[in-house]
Amino acid sequence: MVTAMHQSTNCPEERRSRLLDAMPAIAWSASAKNFKFTYVSPAAETLLGYPVERWLNEPQFWVSHLHPEDEHVAMLCHNETLACRDHELVYRMVAADGHDVWLRDYVNVHSVDGVAVELFGVMVDITREHAAEEASRESRENFRRMVELSPDCIGVHVDGTFAYVNQAFVQLLGAKSESEIIGRTVLSFVDPSNQQDVRDRFGQLNAGESVPYIRERIVRVDGSLLDVEVAALPLRYGNRDAVQVIARDITEKVRAQQALEASEQRYRELVEDVTDILFTLDREGRFVSLSRSFERSTGYGIEEWIGRPFTELFTPHAMPPALQHAPNDSRVIREYDLPARSGEVVTVEVSLQPRFVDGVMSGTIGMARDVTEQRNIARKLEQAKQLNSLGQVAASLAHEFNNVLMGIQPFVEVIARNVPAAHGVDDALDHIRRAISRGKRASQEILRFANPKEPQLFTVDVRRWLPAFLAQLGAALPPSILLSSSIESRVRFLRGDREHLEQVITNLVFNAREAITVAGTIDVGVSLGADGEFLRITVADSGSGIAPQMMDRIFEPLYTTKRNGTGLGLAIARRLMERQGGALTVENRPEGGAAFHALVPAAESATPVVQPLGCTTTGVKRILLVEDDHSVGAGLEALLTAEGYETTWVRCAAEVCEAARRIQPEVAIIDVNLPDGNGIDLVGLLRVEHEDLPIVLSTGHVELTIGCAKKRILALMKPYELTELLAAIGTVAAAA
Template identity: 25%
Template sequence: MRLTFRAKALFLMISILIFVSMVYTYEAIKTEKEISRKEIIKRSEVVTTLASKTVELPIISENAELLKKTAAFIRNSPDVAFVSFYDKKENLLIHEGSLFPERLPQLSSNFPLSFFEERDFFIFYAPVYTIRASEDIGIFQEDALKQTIDHIGWVRIGFSKAAIKEMENKIVARGVVLALIFTVSSSFIVYFLITIATRPLSVLSNAVRRIKEGDYTEIQIKPTGDEIGELAVEFNRMTSAIKDRESRIMESEKKIRDLFERVEHAIFRLDKDGNIIETNRKFDELCGGANRFCGLFSSDMEGLRLQKVLSAGGMKNLEERLMGKDGNELIVIMSVYPEFDEHGEVIGFDGYFVDITEKKRLEETLIQTQKLDSLGMLAGGIAHDFNNILTGVLGYASLLKSTVPETDKMYKYIDTIEKSASRAANLAQQLLGFARKGKYVMTKLSVNDLVKELASFLKETFDRSITIVVETEENLPPVEGDSNQLYQAIMNLCINARDAMPEGGRLYIKTEFYLLHDEKVVDYFQIPPGEYVRVSVTDTGVGMTADVKKKIFEPFYTTKGIGKGTGLGLAMVYGIIKNHGGYITVYSEPGLGTTVRLYLPKGDGTVEEKKGDKAMIDERPKKGTILLIDDEEVVRELGKDILEAYDYEVLLAIHGNEGVRVFNECKDKIDLVILDMVMPEKGGRQTFKEIRALKPDAKVLICTGYGEEQYFYELFEAGAVGFLQKPFQHTELLSKVEEAMAR
């Protein structure tokens, strides 16, 4: 901080005053302390000498009571801390006071007084003497009296330093107060004198300060004809010139500032060290009050890298990630340009960036959606072919099993083949679930009932170390969906949550009505506005990294060990929810657990009651003619063998064109058409339309290795009587045929 002339003069004079005051005070305090000390020591010597005289008789008479009274009397003297009496052999006779008596130091009885100083006491030692008289009888003279002086003991008296310390403290306090009074009063006098001397300079200094703040009022100083008066006149002329120039500059700056603030790019200026020195409105909206350029970035390493880039000459149109005002990450296109001085040295930087966060997220959402859709198409195609292969294995196994007694050794082998094929069919079903081609029976259902039923099952099957908490919102509107598929989707989420908590934890399942007013983008999932029933599954497990979270819905991707997961659970959830017109969001951080939220569109009306179980298959032989159209030979032969075993007449066609021809030839005879949907030359959809054109009331049972496609519902509305999912067991085929024939 720059000191004014008056401040410097004051500082110098006051410093001298303080120094003189301190020296004087120090010497005065030192002198008074020495005088006080000598007075106390002198008084202590007198007390000790008198005590040595007083204690003569009690020591000679060895009167302990008298010694004790004498000690108590001396102890009551001012500043006496303790009193001890010793005999000639330095044996303690009596002690009175605080400090416990100790062994006497080496003393000489020839000295009338000895003095020792300790931290808290002055200790005085004095010998005790007695004068003895004796008679000698002379023959030729009168009686003569002789006197002898004997050393009979010691007096030890301790005097407390408390009084001297108290006195010293008072001396110091008095000296300090007097010094302060002297210093303060002197300082005021010096201040007054210097202020009068420097007042004209203060007027000029205040005028300069006002100009700095934008006040160009002329200064008023009485004309003195000296240098200060001339300086005042020239100063007023300079003020007028600065005022005119400042007006022109402010007008120009206002135009530039208005443009600076209106631009929708975030603009900023940096000093050479990377400190932000100027920003526009858009920058403040996005990044708030950041004061360091590198502090904007989401990682220290990124900040250091960009610091090097700036040092190397700036950047142009680079994609970077910044920390936004609310802590969210921003994706921007940034350019920064160096500013040089006349010597070519970098003195700062000018830069701007454009926020492309929303655009980038929408792009990533589109890419992720297209990726999952592509994988879904691939998975669906694989599952379709897989189901066609499994149809023969599972169908013939079930048919063969029905003809073999359970006691037969072959029954066990056939049963194993059937179970293995069923497991493979379940795997294919999961692939179809991800591909959004699963088998769905759409009804208006209560998600609360579904969750409560699932929670009861989980509490019985999950480890007791996992606490399951269910929170359902009352009067939750229904959703339109397949209860079995949604049950499976939520269960898969709960199983994943369980596997994320191997040491136990808490599993929360929550349902609620959720009204979304504006479009919401979470990670890679875009949720449009609308009314939803939201199901949240939260665990307190290990959580996921951002890289893992990007891949969790891809089929066959799993973080579990070999043999502990197929990687289809969440892929199936994704397909099921998408097929219900719903959306999924995932929030997870390593060590903080995971929350998966399902957004299901709110349905209208009320919840439909569950229908009872289907009746058992009537094992009695059937009558009727069935046309089976399928391009897979094994499916045709399997269907023919099963149906003919139950006395149905079966006609076969290998593709759509042949199926239409056969139906046209025998339409009055055919009672039911079993129609595959995916065939060469002519697909099932076109074949259905042509068959219905030939006979509007023809009964058609749709059969496919895919799940139900969207256009299947059009076929149901057009008159299709049922749906048969490949692969199937012989009982499933017969049950579907029986239902279709009964319509």
């Protein structure tokens, strides 16, 4: 402390600047030549609402913001300045929000050789003092009038009936003259809600007691209501017992009170309803106060944490610098993890501002803003960028890989057809087929993740679809694992992509199968969500569950704990669910094992099902094959020729139209990715001269969604077997 005071003493300019900035009044300096401000303290913006820059940059700022009735003050200041006399001015300025601010301006004229050079001044806000002075002056005037003209509303009633009222009372009740009041009962001018209180006071007055001022509501002659304060005392009037009544109109007072209460309510709402956590700490870093948003964000009660250390709640448990030895006016902004009562961890951005009194820190003011969602969004955006880059690379690699597989696939068929059956050869061919199939599944998973196919949303009858699908799926499970299912009675229809849903459920069931070491159960249950808008498909197993350290990464692409896993299965499953308006989550069950929950929108009724077209090959002889890869083209040409088709193979887009004119094909098989063009573009070119030509698109890059048998176009994903190709040819050739 001594050292800090010594350092502060050695910096008078800094202390002077700090003192000026901390003053509640406006300290200023200006040129005596043109009255342009050269310095204005920050209090100017606080008191009048105008930024300091405007004071400094607008030459006539002060004059242009004087109250119209006080513009003469500028000339007065000018004359006093020319005379090199210090002076004091009282005037009004119009604030930024339009209200008037009374100022007392103490002006010091600095002169050199009798010529004013610079002005220094302090503007003090005297608005309240001026209002108080005006009120005092009015009060004195009222007292004079009360003495001279009896301005109070004074009346006398005998046996509850008015016998006398003064002019003020007449005006209070809105009467034209006293005759409209005299002779009427007191209760006739009292609001029904206050009449019983008035009767009770009559009893006190009859007992000789005075009644102090009390608020009540009266009814004026025109029927309007008025808030008044009324006092009464017993007296003799015309040799009769009577009561003198003194009434005061408190309408404005009530309005002011209501305005004050409304202002306080707005302040409470501003502080208590704000989502940020506002708090104060003492010098030791213990909580002194907390806003209600603390309870909403953490689930803790405020009283639980008052008096407890800041570092006990906010993690990491390191004392922030602002709580140790923050410099003057320093502000610390840092992120912390705030553990809620539920166990959830909330990420907050904490701003700490120390408070100093006489150079000594007396505490800290802080604000904690929940930034959990923003940080999650930022992480997701970063992940999306990474996934996008990964997807581009993966798609390119998968394309090349599929072409390699497709180059092998046809020749497996050629060998199987032309080489005499032998045990070793058949086994080798089976191994090759299985390897191609495994490679195809891996590349398709990569492609589905990198370029997912748009979901085809239809209404699905859950009670008909799911049992039939699970019956097929159960056949792939070992006898030691029981696959059971349950459908809640309220469940009927869902809206989603049936193929994608089956892919997701298959992935989850096979994952559950691998989580069960010896024997166990897998249950697939469907229930209706609480809001009725979603169905929840739950795949639960009796395995060992998911390790806590894996739970946060289970859906990350390329993250796997399986020996032969790609790390894409669950990532693809979640993406497939999200693209059809659903979600996929996971949790460990209390009784053991894991449970995956797939949410999918519910539907009210089914949509008609379009029956697939047949796929028999009728009358097709001439086929145009467009394929740039030599291995793939040679293999397909050999197989199609062996099947009896007249196959013409071209390797680039430039040769397609000429070849088509020459052979007049009945079906075209076109690779989508060609060295000199896009296979999809060839569809339109070919059909200009060969109307409605059946086309099979072949791709190793993306899963096409343009295929439509009705338009005589279908798409095949490489690598495919001959049976798939023959079925596709039959389908597009037979389509109407």
